[in-house]
Amino acid sequence: MGGDRAPESVVQGAIDAAAHFHDDLEVVLVGDENAIGCYLPATEAQRLGIEIVHTSESIGMGESATTSYRKKRDSSIAVGIKLLGERRVDAFVSAGNTGAVVTASLLGLGRIKGVHRPAILTIVPTHHGQCLMLDVGANSDTKPAHLYQFAIMGRVYAQSVSGIPEPTIGLLNIGEESSKGSDLAQAAFKMLTECPGNLNFVGNVEGRDILKGTVDVVVCDGFTGNVILKFAESVVGMVVGAIRSELKRSLKFKLGALLLKPVFARVRSRLNYEEYGGAPLLGVDGVVVICHGSSSAKAIRNALRVAASGAREGIDAKIAEELSRELLREEVAG
Amino acid sequence: MGGDRAPESVVQGAIDAAAHFHDDLEVVLVGDENAIGCYLPATEAQRLGIEIVHTSESIGMGESATTSYRKKRDSSIAVGIKLLGERRVDAFVSAGNTGAVVTASLLGLGRIKGVHRPAILTIVPTHHGQCLMLDVGANSDTKPAHLYQFAIMGRVYAQSVSGIPEPTIGLLNIGEESSKGSDLAQAAFKMLTECPGNLNFVGNVEGRDILKGTVDVVVCDGFTGNVILKFAESVVGMVVGAIRSELKRSLKFKLGALLLKPVFARVRSRLNYEEYGGAPLLGVDGVVVICHGSSSAKAIRNALRVAASGAREGIDAKIAEELSRELLREEVAG
Numbered sequence: 031m032g033g034d035r036a037p038e039s040v041v042q043g044a045i046d047a048a049a050h051f052h053d054d055l056e057v058v059l060v061g062d063e064n065a066i067g068c069y070l071p072a073t074e075a076q077r078l079g080i081e082i083v084h085t086s087e088s089i090g091m092g093e094s095a096t097t098s099y100r101k102k103r104d105s106s107i108a109v110g111i112k113l114l115g116e117r118r119v120d121a122f123v124s125a126g127n128t129g130a131v132v133t134a135s136l137l138g139l140g141r142i143k144g145v146h147r148p149a150i151l152t153i154v155p156t157h158h159g160q161c162l163m164l165d166v167g168a169n170s171d172t173k174p175a176h177l178y179q180f181a182i183m184g185r186v187y188a189q190s191v192s193g194i195p196e197p198t199i200g201l202l203n204i205g206e207e208s209s210k211g212s213d214l215a216q217a218a219f220k221m222l223t224e225c226p227g228n229l230n231f232v233g234n235v236e237g238r239d240i241l242k243g244t245v246d247v248v249v250c251d252g253f254t255g256n257v258i259l260k261f262a263e264s265v266v267g268m269v270v271g272a273i274r275s276e277l278k279r280s281l282k283f284k285l286g287a288l289l290l291k292p293v294f295a296r297v298r299s300r301l302n303y304e305e306y307g308g309a310p311l312l313g314v315d316g317v318v319v320i321c322h323g324s325s326s327a328k329a330i331r332n333a334l335r336v337a338a339s340g341a342r343e344g345i346d347a348k349i350a351e352e353l354s355r356e357l358l359r360e361e362v363a364g
Numbered sequence: 365m366g367g368d369r370a371p372e373s374v375v376q377g378a379i380d381a382a383a384h385f386h387d388d389l390e391v392v393l394v395g396d397e398n399a400i401g402c403y404l405p406a407t408e409a410q411r412l413g414i415e416i417v418h419t420s421e422s423i424g425m426g427e428s429a430t431t432s433y434r435k436k437r438d439s440s441i442a443v444g445i446k447l448l449g450e451r452r453v454d455a456f457v458s459a460g461n462t463g464a465v466v467t468a469s470l471l472g473l474g475r476i477k478g479v480h481r482p483a484i485l486t487i488v489p490t491h492h493g494q495c496l497m498l499d500v501g502a503n504s505d506t507k508p509a510h511l512y513q514f515a516i517m518g519r520v521y522a523q524s525v526s527g528i529p530e531p532t533i534g535l536l537n538i539g540e541e542s543s544k545g546s547d548l549a550q551a552a553f554k555m556l557t558e559c560p561g562n563l564n565f566v567g568n569v570e571g572r573d574i575l576k577g578t579v580d581v582v583v584c585d586g587f588t589g590n591v592i593l594k595f596a597e598s599v600v601g602m603v604v605g606a607i608r609s610e611l612k613r614s615l616k617f618k619l620g621a622l623l624l625k626p627v628f629a630r631v632r633s634r635l636n637y638e639e640y641g642g643a644p645l646l647g648v649d650g651v652v653v654i655c656h657g658s659s660s661a662k663a664i665r666n667a668l669r670v671a672a673s674g675a676r677e678g679i680d681a682k683i684a685e686e687l688s689r690e691l692l693r694e695e696v697a698g
Binding site: 170213241250288294296 | 571
């Protein structure tokens with residue numbers, strides 16, 4: 031029921047996923063059954079194997095996260111997380127209020143043992159591939175030890191879901207030298223450098239390194255990560271808009287644009303964040319994927335695939351394992 | 365002597381500025397006279413009215429700011445700031461080590477009375493115009509009161525140099541509601557809302573609002589601002605690179621690209637940060653403009669024009685005036 035285009039695009043994305051990825055996943059739709067019924071007739075749901083769990087409430091995009099979760103126990107977010115907590119589903123996807131999903135996950139599922147703070151990971155398309163960035167908004171204030179754990183969680187995700195055997199990890203900072211940056215970045219740099227495990231930490235990276243693909247995983251605080259993500263999402267539209275406004279100036283340009291139409295479409299799609307599906311919330315005890323509020327059906331479809339991969343790879347169990355190893359190391363060292 | 369392409373592009377930019385803007389400014393080049401002589405013969409310098417002040421040292425891009433400024437008193441940065449401090453020049457422009465320029469300005473010129481911290485302001489091209497953003501890197505750690513003053517300094521700059529009579533001001537944050545964001549952003553929001561003067565503060569803005577041009581001035585901490593700026597600088601190249609790699613795929617695309625060549629050039633130039641010249645360092649007692657280390661001659665030329673505007677408008681005096689009014693208000697209130 032969440033998101034700016036719900037339930038239409040959410041239901042349509044679920045239908046597409048059920049149809050395209052029927053070997054990989056089964057969809058359970060959580061929400062108002064009447065609203066869902068407008069876009070998915072019961073016979074069609076049955077044919078696609080889509081189960082519907084009715085809920086009577088929904089949390090608005092502007093509502094306070096904690097209050098709404100506590101008060102609206104029959105909201106689609108609260109019920110979906112409950113189903114996941116009871117392991118009646120293997121993963122939960124939402125395009126609703128991000129704060130409410132994070133709060134519901136923290137309160138309804140709990141953190142993985144040893145995790146200080148969860149983090150939202152996003153995939154950024156780069157020059158030659160993609161780069162994972164976290165945290166992009168689960169936390170508004172971050173401590174050095176959180177950044178250190180984000181590196182561990184990002185590494186686990188890169189290895190098990192993205193299939194990068196030895197991911198390189200960089201710390202987002204405002205200079206490359208170890209002495210550069212905020213107190214937070216300097217302290218995190220120290221922790222990451224002194225890490226006893228094999229984190230493959232390559233040092234500080236700057237804003238320009240994200241799109242260059244200098245490293246596989248970029249670790250940053252949730253404030254900076256969220257600002258960058260929202261800025262990045264607005265960039266392609268800006269460049270394409272600037273090109274489009276120039277095209278009007280001559281017939282020759284219009285012809286050129288006609289010839290290049292497939293190129294623009296491919297570039298837009300390659301740099302389109304929707305293609306990469308939702309953003310996994312790492313560090314909570316269960317597989318949760320958060321989608322943009324304005325997610326299209328395509329974005330929802332891809333997010334469902336991301337969620338299925340996360341569940342199949344047991345990303346939460348792998349993070350738990352890696353962190354318990356980390357805790358053991360600390361005990362031995364301390 | 366600073367910057368990755370010094371002294372060639374710096375000297376060339378100075379020559380261009382002296383030739384194009386001779387009614388508006390006079391150039392004094394500070395650096396090694398032999399190195400300068402390679403690109404600007406003495407007769408040519410005389411014809412253009414360019415004065416050369418010889419220095420024997422230069423500060424490298426990777427050197428520690430404070431140490432290098434203190435030790436290298438005959439570096440181009442230290443001497444340039446000294447000339448400005450003695451008011452033998454009206455403004456100082458450098459493409460050298462940013463940290464060293466900030467340190468030299470703080471130690472050599474001092475802060476304007478009442479200013480907690482200086483801030484670097486940059487101009488970001490938007491959909492329909494431009495937006496001013498500060499701080500983009502003078503500070504790695506920022507306090508609420510600093511952000512509050514950045515708003516005042518940004519307003520003064522927008523009014524006197526950019527010619528916006530009543531600039532709107534937004535606080536960069538990770539949500540629009542007043543309750544959203546880091547402790548820093550929330551505290552700054554409160555200060556800006558309770559401000560007794562007429563700041564025209566419109567509230568929080570998000571990463572996507574920067575390019576949308578939602579507000580005239582975006583206030584942010586130097587860490588986030590610097591990361592965004594460097595990310596933004598890498599974006600146009602990324603999009604153009606993605607388009608270019610697609611063009612190779614067919615002859616039709618190559619023809620389309622040929623027809624659209626002027627369009628790409630115009631878009632690149634419109635979104636090119638170099639067009640907007642350097643970034644003024646506000647809050648220090650004198651007009652200082654910082655350029656990107658990789659500045660081209662064109663960027664230097666435009667930075668010299670930005671510096672001349674700042675000096676002509678007496679931006680430092682206007683900031684001093686606005687802050688003394690602010691201090692008076694605080695005294696009356698307190």
